[in-house]
Amino acid sequence: MKKISLPERPQWRDHAQEVGFTFADMHGEPYWDETSAYAFSLSQIEQDIEDPSTELHSMCREAAAHITASEELMDRLAIPQTHRDLVAQSWRKGEPEIYGRFDLAYDGTGPAKLLEYNADTPTSLYETASFQWQWLEDQMAAGTLAPDSDQFNGLHEALVTRFAALFAPETDLHFTAAANTPEDYATVEAMAWAAREAGLGAHYCDLEKLAVSDEGQFLDDQDRVIGTLFKLYPWEDLLRDEYAAHIAPSGCLFLEPAWKAVLSNKGLLPVLWQMFEGHPNLLPAFFEADIKDAISGHGPAAPHVAKAFDRAAAQLAAGHVTKPILSREGASITIHQHGQVIESSTNTAYSQHPRIIQAYTSLPQHDGFRPVIGSWIVGQTCAGMGVREDRSRITQDLSRFKPHFITP
Amino acid sequence: MIKRSRTVAITILGAAAFTLAGCQEEQVDAAAFPDLQSCTNAAQDGGIFTAQDCDAAFAEAAALHVEAAPRYDSIAVCEEQHGQGACGSEATATNGGSGSIFMPLMMGYLIGNMLGGRGGASASQPLYKTANGKYTNAAGSSTFSNNSGSAKLGTSQFARPAATVGKPPMSRATAMSRGGFGSAGAGRTGMGG
Numbered sequence: 007m008k009k010i011s012l013p014e015r016p017q018w019r020d021h022a023q024e025v026g027f028t029f030a031d032m033h034g035e036p037y038w039d040e041t042s043a044y045a046f047s048l049s050q051i052e053q054d055i056e057d058p059s060t061e062l063h064s065m066c067r068e069a070a071a072h073i074t075a076s077e078e079l080m081d082r083l084a085i086p087q088t089h090r091d092l093v094a095q096s097w098r099k100g101e102p103e104i105y106g107r108f109d110l111a112y113d114g115t116g117p118a119k120l121l122e123y124n125a126d127t128p129t130s131l132y133e134t135a136s137f138q139w140q141w142l143e144d145q146m147a148a149g150t151l152a153p154d155s156d157q158f159n160g161l162h163e164a165l166v167t168r169f170a171a172l173f174a175p176e177t178d179l180h181f182t183a184a185a186n187t188p189e190d191y192a193t194v195e196a197m198a199w200a201a202r203e204a205g206l207g208a209h210y211c212d213l214e215k216l217a218v219s220d221e222g223q224f225l226d227d228q229d230r231v232i233g234t235l236f237k238l239y240p241w242e243d244l245l246r247d248e249y250a251a252h253i254a255p256s257g258c259l260f261l262e263p264a265w266k267a268v269l270s271n272k273g274l275l276p277v278l279w280q281m282f283e284g285h286p287n288l289l290p291a292f293f294e295a296d297i298k299d300a301i302s303g304h305g306p307a308a309p310h311v312a313k314a315f316d317r318a319a320a321q322l323a324a325g326h327v328t329k330p331i332l333s334r335e336g337a338s339i340t341i342h343q344h345g346q347v348i349e350s351s352t353n354t355a356y357s358q359h360p361r362i363i364q365a366y367t368s369l370p371q372h373d374g375f376r377p378v379i380g381s382w383i384v385g386q387t388c389a390g391m392g393v394r395e396d397r398s399r400i401t402q403d404l405s406r407f408k409p410h411f412i413t414p
Numbered sequence: 415m416i417k418r419s420r421t422v423a424i425t426i427l428g429a430a431a432f433t434l435a436g437c438q439e440e441q442v443d444a445a446a447f448p449d450l451q452s453c454t455n456a457a458q459d460g461g462i463f464t465a466q467d468c469d470a471a472f473a474e475a476a477a478l479h480v481e482a483a484p485r486y487d488s489i490a491v492c493e494e495q496h497g498q499g500a501c502g503s504e505a506t507a508t509n510g511g512s513g514s515i516f517m518p519l520m521m522g523y524l525i526g527n528m529l530g531g532r533g534g535a536s537a538s539q540p541l542y543k544t545a546n547g548k549y550t551n552a553a554g555s556s557t558f559s560n561n562s563g564s565a566k567l568g569t570s571q572f573a574r575p576a577a578t579v580g581k582p583p584m585s586r587a588t589a590m591s592r593g594g595f596g597s598a599g600a601g602r603t604g605m606g607g
Binding site for chain 2: 024025026027028048051124127128129132135136139140142156157158159160161162163177178183184187189190191192193195196199207213214215216217218219220221223225228229230231232233234238239240242243244246247248249252334335355390403412
């Protein structure tokens with residue numbers, strides 16, 4: 007894994023305009039940044055990213071089975087009591103997953119470490135699956151990269167295959183995102199392209215325009231009944247909105263399904279550590295409430311995690327991160343090292359939520375930037391990768407998307 | 415083995431793209447007849463349907479009529495929707511039907527040139543009168559000005575109507591309320607991560 011400076015494609019900003027990639031620059035900073043790229047070897051991709059990610063997803067499925075069967079864990083993950091049946095039912099019925107993105111810390115050697123799982127509403131699908139793909143093709147054609155370079159990016163094809171496997175030809179699917187969110191919309195339209203290529207009908211409606219019929223079914227903005235709804239809107243919000251009570255009786259299949267609420271939740275991390283302690287791709291993690299006193303030296307850890315805490319105590323003391331169970335774009339995250347706060351996010355939007363504590367692993371540094379690997383799961387298999395980097399230790403909304411390639 | 419997609423051609427076109435690229439509906443030859451006899455007569459004059467098509471489609475429409483015609487709890491409400499004299503009790507329409515449930519009389523049928531059925535689509539539909547003198551199908555999802563004539567129609571016109579409560583995807587329904595999603599996440603610049 008190396009960061010390599012490369013000439014930018016001369017016309018790439020025009021190309022971005024043409025294909026509707028309107029957020030290539032954001033907040034006055036570049037978001038898509040091809041002045042350099044990350045180079046990986048094939049074995050780094052396959053052995054350190056791809057296979058471990060597929061394994062992590064299968065461990066997450068075991069965790070989903072465990073959590074949805076436990077009232078106590080659903081409570082700790084702040085699943086609203088009235089909707090726990092909906093979440094558990096969706097798991098028991100085997101409602102299908104489409105996609106998810108693991109955020110991994112990886113420096114080119116040794117096992118990648120799971121930071122969190124965006125299992126419900128991952129974005130940056132468009133720039134990963136399409137714009138990055140085009141970058142590689144252009145750079146190979148221009149001779150900037152060797153003609154037998156490659157990229158870990160079967161994302162689009164995997165999505166087409168997944169949709170075709172799940173739905174009969176010509177099935178109508180609806181897609182929704184909050185109005186006026188170009189990044190979210192780009193992910194939704196990229197998803198819809200895959201559905202269409204799989205022979206399905208794709209229809210879009212703004213989230214705020216969804217309606218409920220007099221028979222309790224969800225309708226789009228043209229009063230058409232919705233049978234399947236891909237929503238780029240998190241379950242923790244769906245379950246707290248006015249229409250939450252209509253979800254179960256509507257008969258509508260939601261994608262991602264409701265059981266993703268227990269994976270796209272930092273409460274997953276302590277559950278995984280409890281189930282698979284010592285797994286090479288996991289960092290020790292605990293619910294803050296269980297070890298708050300123990301980590302500050304004011305008392306014991308909760309009995310059911312006391313031994314596991316003892317085994318991780320030295321690692322946690324060297325460095326740990328507190329994260330709210332529900333948070334996105336790095337909000338309300340604090341990093342502690344040897345008793346000192348070394349970094350804290352400025353966005354405190356989620357600070358009222360319960361927290362988890364995870365052992366700290368530092369991201370590698372390249373030219374003052376710290377890359378995080380986003381490994382994408384489609385169905386139950388890892389299908390591609392994107393890299394974002396940030397100056398901060400916490401990857402936030404000013405992070406940059408960096409293309410990658412596999413060296414021949 | 416190559417680790418990337420062979421081709422990816424995605425452009426972000428905006429919501430309009432969905433209607434443009436998404437739902438080009440297949441058109442089929444279709445005809446409406448007020449009754450079986452007029453269909454059979456047209457078949458003898460060499461129309462696009464044979465007398466056998468007429469029989470099969472009529473039988474199917476009649477079955478759908480029993481299964482999926484709109485039901486009302488009074489004749490007054492039924493006539494409000496379908497016009498004076500256009501309704502009868504369920505008991506007169508079907509054996510074992512209720513005398514206190516009312517449904518519109520079948521005023522003809524729509525037949526589509528895809529007999530054999532594809533994708534669960536029924537090739538015929540019963541037609542009912544509307545209060546303003548037009549014609550509609552069982553789901554109430556389309557209106558037609560007449561119950562005889564031929565045209566090109568989208569295949570969705572032949573989607574099987576729901577037998578019980580709850581309508582099939584893409585059929586029209588009446589909105590009871592709108593806008594109940596989105597408030598929990600309001601104020602954020604994006605919902606994903």
